[in-house]
Amino acid sequence: MRDMMPHFDLYQPDSVAAALELTSRLDEQAWILAGGQDSFDWLKNRTRRTAAVVDLGAIDELKGVRESAGGGLEIGALTTLTDIEAHPLIREKFELLARAAGRVASPQIRNAGTLGGNLCQDTRCWYYRHGVDCYRAGGNICYADTPEGQNREHAILGASRCVAVSPSDTATALTALDASVVLRSRAGERIVPISEFLVGPAINIRAMTTLRPGEILTTVRVPAIWSGAMFYFEKVADRAAWDFALVSIAAAFRMDGKRVADARLVAGAVACVPWRLHAAERAVVGRERSEDSAERAASVAVDGARPLNYNHFKIPLTENLVRRAIRDAQGA
Amino acid sequence: MAAQYPPAGVELAASTRSAAGGDAAESHGRVTRHAGIDRLFHWLVAVTMLVLLATSLLPVIGIRFAWVEVHWIAGILLSGAVLFHILRAALRKKLRIVVPRPADLAELAGARPGKYSIAQKLTHTAFAMALLTAIGTGVPLMIKAGTPFFERDPYRFSLSTWGWLTVLHDLAAFLSLFLVMVHMYFSLRPEKRMYLRAMISGGMTRDELRQYHDEQRVQRGE
Numbered sequence: 001m002r003d004m005m006p007h008f009d010l011y012q013p014d015s016v017a018a019a020l021e022l023t024s025r026l027d028e029q030a031w032i033l034a035g036g037q038d039s040f041d042w043l044k045n046r047t048r049r050t051a052a053v054v055d056l057g058a059i060d061e062l063k064g065v066r067e068s069a070g071g072g073l074e075i076g077a078l079t080t081l082t083d084i085e086a087h088p089l090i091r092e093k094f095e096l097l098a099r100a101a102g103r104v105a106s107p108q109i110r111n112a113g114t115l116g117g118n119l120c121q122d123t124r125c126w127y128y129r130h131g132v133d134c135y136r137a138g139g140n141i142c143y144a145d146t147p148e149g150q151n152r153e154h155a156i157l158g159a160s161r162c163v164a165v166s167p168s169d170t171a172t173a174l175t176a177l178d179a180s181v182v183l184r185s186r187a188g189e190r191i192v193p194i195s196e197f198l199v200g201p202a203i204n205i206r207a208m209t210t211l212r213p214g215e216i217l218t219t220v221r222v223p224a225i226w227s228g229a230m231f232y233f234e235k236v237a238d239r240a241a242w243d244f245a246l247v248s249i250a251a252a253f254r255m256d257g258k259r260v261a262d263a264r265l266v267a268g269a270v271a272c273v274p275w276r277l278h279a280a281e282r283a284v285v286g287r288e289r290s291e292d293s294a295e296r297a298a299s300v301a302v303d304g305a306r307p308l309n310y311n312h313f314k315i316p317l318t319e320n321l322v323r324r325a326i327r328d329a330q331g332a
Numbered sequence: 333m334a335a336q337y338p339p340a341g342v343e344l345a346a347s348t349r350s351a352a353g354g355d356a357a358e359s360h361g362r363v364t365r366h367a368g369i370d371r372l373f374h375w376l377v378a379v380t381m382l383v384l385l386a387t388s389l390l391p392v393i394g395i396r397f398a399w400v401e402v403h404w405i406a407g408i409l410l411s412g413a414v415l416f417h418i419l420r421a422a423l424r425k426k427l428r429i430v431v432p433r434p435a436d437l438a439e440l441a442g443a444r445p446g447k448y449s450i451a452q453k454l455t456h457t458a459f460a461m462a463l464l465t466a467i468g469t470g471v472p473l474m475i476k477a478g479t480p481f482f483e484r485d486p487y488r489f490s491l492s493t494w495g496w497l498t499v500l501h502d503l504a505a506f507l508s509l510f511l512v513m514v515h516m517y518f519s520l521r522p523e524k525r526m527y528l529r530a531m532i533s534g535g536m537t538r539d540e541l542r543q544y545h546d547e548q549r550v551q552r553g554e
Contacts, residue, residue, distance in 0.1 A: 140498060141486045145478065148487075160400050161477055202398035 006043060009052045016061055016184065019216055022054050024186040028213045030054050034078055034117035037109050042122070047131040062116075062218055065089055071224035077116025077181075077217045081170070082107070084115055094222055096231035096250055100173035103235045106242040116217045119171050119181070119197075120209055123164035123272070124244050125154065135162045135205050144308070151308040153246060156315060158271035160202035163308060165269045167244045169235060171198055172268035175276065176250040177226050182219040183211060191221070200272040208272065226252045226264070232329040234321055235268070245269040247317045251325035258288045265297070265325060267318050270305075277301045280322050294326035361538045365447075365530040373417050374531055377463075380410040384466075385509055404470075404479055411467045429553060430456045444546040446554030451518075452527075459511055466504035469497045 008031070013019040023030045031050035033039050034057070042048040056062060062078035065087050073089060084090055085102040104110055104118060122128075123136070125144055133139030144151045145163045154163040166172075174194050181197050183190040197209055204210075211217060232251040237243035248268035254261045263284050265277040280297040287293040298319040305315055366374070383406040387399040421427045429447060436450040448456070476494065478484040486494070519528040526544075530536045541547065 140494070141476065142484075143486070145484055146486055147483070159478070160398065199396075200398075202400060203396050 003044070005040075006046060006049060008043075008050050010055060011052060012055045012058050014058045014060075016059060016216065016218060019054060019056055019059060020184060020186050020214070023214045023216060026052050026054070030213070032056065032216060034120070035080070035113040037105070037113045037117060038121040039117075041129070045129075045131075047129065056216070068221065068224075071227055073222045075115055075220045075222065077119075077219060078114045081110040081113045081115065081118060084170075085110065093224075093227040094173075094177055094231075096176060096226075096233055096252060097170065097173045097222065099231070099233040100169045100235075100248075100250060103233070103248075104169050109242070115170055115220055118168050119174070119194075119220070120211065120217060121168060123208060124167045125162075125164035126150075128164060135201070136164060138206065147309070149308070150310065152310040153244070153269070154308055154311055155271050156305040156307045156311055156318075157267075157275050157302065158200050158202070158273065159306065160200065160205070162201035162205050162272065164201075164272055166198065166208065166271070166273050167269070168274075169245060169248060169268060172248050172266050172274040173233060173250040174220065174222070175274040176252045176264040176266040177222050178264070179220055179222045181217055182221065183215045184218045185212065185215040187214075190215075194220075195273075195276070198273040226254065228331070229254045230329040230331045232325040234324060236317060236321070247314050247321060249318070249321035249325050250274070251322075251329055253284075253289065253326075253329050259286060260284050260289060260293075265301070265322060267301075267321070270302070270314055270318055277318075277322065279303055284326055289326050289329070291327065294323040297326055298322045362535040363538055363541050364535045365527075366534050368534060369420070371531055371534060373413055376413045377410060377417075380406045380413065381463075381508060381512060384410065385505065385512065388505055389509070400477060404474055404477060407467070407470050407474075410463070411471070414463055414467060426553075432457060433554075435554070444544065444549075446546060446549030446552070455511065455515060458507065459515075462504045462507040462511060465500055466508065469501040469504065472497055473501060 011022050013022055023032065029051050031039065031043075031053045033053050033055045039053075043050070043053075056078055059078065062076045064076045064079060065084070066074045067089060068074050071093075073093065075084065075090075079087075081101040081104050085098050087098070091098045101110070101115070101118075104113060125134075125136070127143040127149075128134050128136050131137070132143055133141070134144075135142050142162050143149055144154050145159070145161075151163060153165065155165050171194065175198075178193070180191050180193045183192060183197075192210060197211075199208065199210055230253040232249065235245045235248040237245050245268050247270055250264075250266045250268065252264040254263075263281045265280045265284075267275045267277055277297075279300040283297040283300055284293050287296075301322040302315050302318050305318075307315060384403060387403040387406065391397070391399055418427075430453050432450055432453040436445065436453065439445050439450050445452075472489065475482040475484065475488050476486045489497070518524050519531075526536050526540050541550070
């Protein structure tokens with residue numbers, strides 16, 4: 001059964017305007033398809049069903065990377081992860097994003113998967129993906145956060161009833177780069193900081209983004225402020241290839257001589273959204289990058305963490321990644 | 333038997349007690365209707381209930397924010413206030429003063445009520461039922477929501493028990509919403525506004541007491 005796609009009406013618009021017309025008309029019935037790497041799981045497994053799929057793949061204006069007037073970048077939401085990993089402008093200015101995109105899944109998936117799809121993908125909590133009636137699926141139980149729940153991959157921070165984590169590697173990097181997303185609908189355009197675009201269960205337990213019915217993520221904007229900074233990205237997973245993060249770290253440092261003038265330290269897969277480690281950032285700003293400052297930052301990085309039965313390991317793992325990020329970050 | 337002055341259940345405000353004596357002084361004097369501790373309880377309950385209703389209902393209509401922690405913290409404050417209120421009323425043997433009794437039906441024929449009218453007693457009873465149900469179901473629901481007080485365990489009860497707890501909690505919430513709306517409406521009606529003033533300042537005038545209440549029933553603690 002899993003090899004067969006269920007029936008649905010397929011729409012393949014060739015412009016954003018046509019896509020918005022469709023999403024407006026179909027409203028909540030429209031399943032928006034980008035690279036399909038997340039969608040096909042849901043649909044083939046029959047865990048979710050839809051009457052209509054709007055495939056954005058033929059819309060060329062949603063693809064490509066452009067330099068914006070201020071020196072930042074505008075990246076079309078349908079740009080593939082392979083293109084992002086290899087794009088010279090991204091590698092020159094925001095190596096962090098290129099490295100994160102290059103650590104997503106496998107080459108085959110990166111060839112088809114898009115930046116927008118990677119940002120909007122649903123969580124990998126297997127209770128939820130299996131189709132149980134958990135909070136995120138509209139029920140009123142979290143099966144992962146129980147005395148017997150299998151929660152090795154789940155959240156240690158920011159949980160609220162649901163303990164699923166964000167699986168997106170690029171979201172972690174883009175949060176560190178203070179990026180924003182452009183969301184278009186027939187009603188107009190919204191530009192939302194990525195930190196507000198991605199939401200945790202305390203805000204909305206049924207969705208991982210603030211994307212509304214009828215809206216399409218068209219562009220990711222990366223401002224110039226972190227262009228050419230020192231970056232570090234590391235993803236720890238059970239397998240080096242084709243696996244989701246157990247914990248990842250995206251870091252950016254702007255230097256003033258030998259001292260850190262500003263810093264971003266963002267942990268992935270520890271919460272339902274990329275989790276900025278504010279205390280660790282404060283611990284390193286104004287100091288030299290050294291073993292001492294790395295230790296200082298690591299010691300406060302996950303204050304307030306609430307590990308579940310099987311994921312206590314994420315605390316020392318996150319602390320070690322913070323140490324390594326501060327110690328080993330490199331310039332472009 | 334001559335009427336006791338001030339009657340039981342109605343205390344003269346300290347500021348007017350020394351002036352009480354003549355008819356004019358009595359007719360313009362103020363009588364205490366709610367002690368400070370009772371008013372504090374009322375407004376604490378009011379604030380916590382509004383917070384509880386807002387945190388539970390606003391997300392349902394699409395206004396999304398982090399509501400869970402605020403909700404259960406307000407719930408604990410409300411529970412503490414209600415427990416204190418019940419204990420205080422029990423210790424002072426005042427539990428029956430707000431319980432509707434057959435004698436209250438005489439008000440339907442035009443008789444004046446004691447301290448509380450039958451409508452106020454029924455409202456209080458409905459509020460008590462709603463709040464006790466919400467608290468009684470809300471405490472076990474905290475086991476599932478995840479709070480510092482309990483180890484989170486959604487298997488503590490059966491699915492059907494959780495279902496009943498949730499349904500009863502939600503019904504209590506909707507009853508509370510209805511009662512709050514009714515209560516606020518009547519508290520703002522011109523002819524009832526003295527009760528709102530009394531809940532703010534603590535007292536009402538003796539004229540108002542005589543006009544709307546039966547002093548002898550008040551004296552008997554009804």
